[in-house]
Amino acid sequence: MSELALYGGEPAVREPLGTATSVSEADVARVADAARRGEISYDASEGLVAELEGAFETRLGQRYALATSSGTAALHSAFFGLGLKRGDEVLAPTYTYLATVMPIVACNATPVLVDAEPDTGNIDLADAERHVTPRTRAMVVTHLSGHPVDMERAVRFARRHGLRLVEDASQAHGAASAGAEVGTRGDVAAFSLQGRKLVAAGEGGMLVTSDTDVYERAVMLGHFAARSEQEVRTPGRVPFAKLGYGLNYRMHPLGAALALGQMERLDRSLELRAATFAAYDAILREIPGLDPAPRQSHVTRHAGYSYQPLYDPAAWGGLPRSVFVGALRAEGVPASVPSSPPLHREPFFTCAETGVETFAVDPDRHLYRAGELPRGEEYVASAWRLPVPAQALPADVLAGFAEAFRKVAAGAEELRKKGAVGT
Numbered sequence: 001m002s003e004l005a006l007y008g009g010e011p012a013v014r015e016p017l018g019t020a021t022s023v024s025e026a027d028v029a030r031v032a033d034a035a036r037r038g039e040i041s042y043d044a045s046e047g048l049v050a051e052l053e054g055a056f057e058t059r060l061g062q063r064y065a066l067a068t069s070s071g072t073a074a075l076h077s078a079f080f081g082l083g084l085k086r087g088d089e090v091l092a093p094t095y096t097y098l099a100t101v102m103p104i105v106a107c108n109a110t111p112v113l114v115d116a117e118p119d120t121g122n123i124d125l126a127d128a129e130r131h132v133t134p135r136t137r138a139m140v141v142t143h144l145s146g147h148p149v150d151m152e153r154a155v156r157f158a159r160r161h162g163l164r165l166v167e168d169a170s171q172a173h174g175a176a177s178a179g180a181e182v183g184t185r186g187d188v189a190a191f192s193l194q195g196r197k198l199v200a201a202g203e204g205g206m207l208v209t210s211d212t213d214v215y216e217r218a219v220m221l222g223h224f225a226a227r228s229e230q231e232v233r234t235p236g237r238v239p240f241a242k243l244g245y246g247l248n249y250r251m252h253p254l255g256a257a258l259a260l261g262q263m264e265r266l267d268r269s270l271e272l273r274a275a276t277f278a279a280y281d282a283i284l285r286e287i288p289g290l291d292p293a294p295r296q297s298h299v300t301r302h303a304g305y306s307y308q309p310l311y312d313p314a315a316w317g318g319l320p321r322s323v324f325v326g327a328l329r330a331e332g333v334p335a336s337v338p339s340s341p342p343l344h345r346e347p348f349f350t351c352a353e354t355g356v357e358t359f360a361v362d363p364d365r366h367l368y369r370a371g372e373l374p375r376g377e378e379y380v381a382s383a384w385r386l387p388v389p390a391q392a393l394p395a396d397v398l399a400g401f402a403e404a405f406r407k408v409a410a411g412a413e414e415l416r417k418k419g420a421v422g423t
């Protein structure tokens with residue numbers, strides 16, 4: 001009988017990975033206390049939400065932080081804050097979570113997709129060059145998997161072309177490029193505080209900026225009446241502050257209660273993730289045909305949101321990535337592959353039809369073809385992923401992972417012959 005768990009052998013990892021969270025008992029108590037006090041919604045800038053905003057302002061040294069109901073809402077507020085108009089183009093990565101890009105459409109502007117770097121999947125600033133037109137107004141970059149974009153380069157690019165720069169830092173709280181933390185170099189940054197993120201409110205987001213104009217516009221989009229009347233100061237806007245622009249993007253106070261302690265402990269939790277990262281590096285370095293997750297030289301801190309190396313079938317005698325990952329999973333290693341194509345392969349970007357009638361979609365927008373942004377497609381076809389839990393992995397689990405990789409490497413020939421058809 002085969003040693004490989006895929007074909008009926010004993011799995012190398014017996015302990016399933018628990019559902020570790022970064023929530024402490026003190027966080028839970030803060031939520032319970034707020035609920036008991038009936039502190040479950042705010043009108044103005046106050047209480048737990050104001051405290052969480054203060055924590056972001058202080059950490060990032062920015063003038064303003066605006067809590068929102070989601071990271072998507074923070075991104076929408078950021079693009080709205082820039083004052084985009086119909087026909088304006090925004091450069092955006094083709095490989096990112098959909099919420100980096102679709103709020104551009106909700107602002108009546110046109111996303112122009114840019115190819116991916118082959119190693120990190122982050123936006124390729126060299127490719128961005130050819131997509132700049134006289135209508136380009138802004139660029140959004142995503143710090144994917146906790147690996148920051150080279151922000152010195154991104155800022156230089158944006159300045160050279162007169163573009164506003166938006167950072168989607170939803171997967172990278174605390175990451176730094178050339179010593180500067182994400183959310184400090186762009187004109188405005190958005191963070192998600194969704195349940196799987198590095199600081200988790202459950203559902204929630206945070207916009208951060210030092211630009212008063214961007215901030216006031218963002219407040220007027222999603223924080224009508226009390227808060228906008230309190231904070232909007234530009235004379236021409238004051239009469240309009242109360243009504244706002246039609247949305248309620250306020251954060252739930254209990255979400256803020258849950259996130260506050262995690263924000264205070266962010267550096268400690270990034271250290272725990274860095275330890276898991278280093279352990280994964282050491283395991284993969286021992287295995288011929290595997291490289292550790294990439295880390296570019298400008299990175300001074302990787303946030304360790306997920307561990308994302310590249311798989312080269314040629315280094316495994318042509319063994320498909322799906323069989324490699326399937327064999328690891330059978331051994332009890334929760335490896336996975338990207339679950340979505342790059343955005344330019346999604347129907348919204350390839351079809352003239354959009355499913356619903358909407359005023360916001362540019363009828364003359366570009367429709368994308370397969371192969372048009374090839375490195376984004378190659379990245380999705382070759383990346384694979386190991387989860388990085390919020391808590392450090394016990395030594396016996398890591399030893400099990402190492403054993404699983406050794407077994408899969410030793411069984412490569414058998415895997416090539418039999419494929420994914422197990423017993």
Ligand SMILES: *Cc1c(COP(=O)(O)O)cnc(C)c1O
Nearest residue numbers: 070071072097099100170192194
């Ligand atoms: C999670 C995420 C978002 C969206 O955040 P929500 O809080 O789920 O709305 C946006 N961009 C990226 C890169 C994300 O990972």
